[in-house]
Amino acid sequence: MHTILITGAGSGIGKATAIRLSPKKNTRIILAGRRLEKLEEVKSELVNPSNHIAISVDVSKKDSLTDLLASDKANLAEHPLVAVFANAGVGGPNFFGPGDRWKEIIDINLTGAYNTCMASHPWLVKAGEAGIECRHIAITSSCLARFGVPGLPAYISSKTAIMGLVRGLAVEWSQSGIYVNAIAPGWVDTEMAKESIQSQADILDMSYEDMLKEVCSVLPTGRMSKPNEIAALVEFLFSNAQRSIVGTTIDINNGSWMG
Numbered sequence: 001m002h003t004i005l006i007t008g009a010g011s012g013i014g015k016a017t018a019i020r021l022s023p024k025k026n027t028r029i030i031l032a033g034r035r036l037e038k039l040e041e042v043k044s045e046l047v048n049p050s051n052h053i054a055i056s057v058d059v060s061k062k063d064s065l066t067d068l069l070a071s072d073k074a075n076l077a078e079h080p081l082v083a084v085f086a087n088a089g090v091g092g093p094n095f096f097g098p099g100d101r102w103k104e105i106i107d108i109n110l111t112g113a114y115n116t117c118m119a120s121h122p123w124l125v126k127a128g129e130a131g132i133e134c135r136h137i138a139i140t141s142s143c144l145a146r147f148g149v150p151g152l153p154a155y156i157s158s159k160t161a162i163m164g165l166v167r168g169l170a171v172e173w174s175q176s177g178i179y180v181n182a183i184a185p186g187w188v189d190t191e192m193a194k195e196s197i198q199s200q201a202d203i204l205d206m207s208y209e210d211m212l213k214e215v216c217s218v219l220p221t222g223r224m225s226k227p228n229e230i231a232a233l234v235e236f237l238f239s240n241a242q243r244s245i246v247g248t249t250i251d252i253n254n255g256s257w258m259g
């Protein structure tokens, strides 16, 4: 079987992507995230749960990823790594001073994506040596790589830097058949979005429902994406048909930013 690594697979976009990709022929998913119980829950919802594996990992720690991929459980010698979705991330504000979350957010969202790509690269190369021509990496950026909002300097910086990371890696790795891109979602209906809308509602002393309406009213489509829509884009990026999109960040944002 061929292996796909998904980080942040215990919830939201990562979970939806695991559910979407797992029924594919000859496919096993490594579900990675910090909370093992969430990953095990997702695994139990997949088609043929025993084909897939759940492993606890903190993407901000590079050894944690290197060890995961080299583990007997991952067994990448037998089941080559063909695609990587570096999707784990944290949201929320940060403020300069005591308790600043700058380092935490950059360590997880940016360094975590870098660690995921770099730890995966030798295994993607091995898959190429085993005759699998086309391998893929997708990293989750955000529409906040396209415009600024107040209170989120670390989040915005981390997601904007992802655009540079995919360019740098794509230039190095495309020739060998490893295609690296980012996706930049706008609002997606996940726990992260709910928490963000709730905190904006709290600041403005509004109900969650009214804040949600307000958020959607400024989007050209008037709605936020469902996680499965983002998963469908990842599915396309991971297909053998896709060998020409390289080092790009693809917007999927209900028109909140139009390039």
Ligand SMILES: NC(=O)c1ccc[n+]([C@@H]2O[C@H](COP(=O)([O-])OP(=O)(O)OC[C@H]3O[C@@H](n4cnc5c(N)ncnc54)[C@H](OP(=O)(O)O)[C@@H]3O)[C@@H](O)[C@H]2O)c1
Residues within 6 Å of the ligand: 007, 008, 009, 010, 011, 012, 013, 014, 032, 033, 034, 035, 036, 038, 057, 058, 059, 060, 087, 088, 089, 090, 091, 108, 112, 140, 141, 142, 143, 184, 185, 186, 187, 188, 189, 190, 191, 192, 193
């Ligand atoms: N929802 C949106 O509106 C939106 C918009 C644009 C971009 N995004 C991006 O989409 C990605 C997925 O977010 P989501 O919306 O699906 O939210 P989510 O449900 O909160 O998913 C984030 C996932 O990342 C995992 N994670 C966080 N820190 C980690 C770490 N250090 N190591 C390993 N895993 C970690 C979390 O699991 P554990 O806590 O168990 O580790 C969680 O499963 C994120 O990168 C986010 O920034 C989301």
